[in-house]
Amino acid sequence: xxxxxxxxxxxxxxxxxxxxxxxGSSNITVEFELGVDLEAAANDVRDKVxxxxxxxxxxSNTRNPMEFTDYTKNVLVERLQTIPGVSSINLWG
Numbered sequence: 001x002x003x004x005x006x007x008x009x010x011x012x013x014x015x016x017x018x019x020x021x022x023x024g025s026s027n028i029t030v031e032f033e034l035g036v037d038l039e040a041a042a043n044d045v046r047d048k049v050x051x052x053x054x055x056x057x058x059x060s061n062t063r064n065p066m067e068f069t070d071y072t073k074n075v076l077v078e079r080l081q082t083i084p085g086v087s088s089i090n091l092w093g
Contacts, residue, residue: 001026003052003087011044024090069093 001021005028008017013036019028032041058076060068077089 001028003085004028004049007048007052008045011041011048013041 001019004026005017005019008014008028008030011030013033014030015033016031017028018031019026021027030045032038058072060071063071072091077091080086080089
């Protein structure tokens with residue numbers, strides 16, 4: 001939540017940013033000043049939010065599902081966690 005809030009806070013015309021977080025989810029509410037072009041503001045928010053969040057899809061044609069899960073957890077996640085600024089990694093599949 002914090003990296004997203006920080007990136008959103010720099011957008012012109014924002015009156016207030018509030019959030020609630022729980023394990024695995026976050027809800028951020030952005031309130032704009034009256035008279036702000038909401039279409040442009042929504043585009044600005046979308047652009048800023050897309051910067052601190054990355055979604056990645058991986059697949060294997062050579063490993064079975066159990067081997068691939070082990071590789072993903074023990075190799076990919078371990079390597080990605082060492083990148084500065086990475087706060088968490090979630091796996092689905």
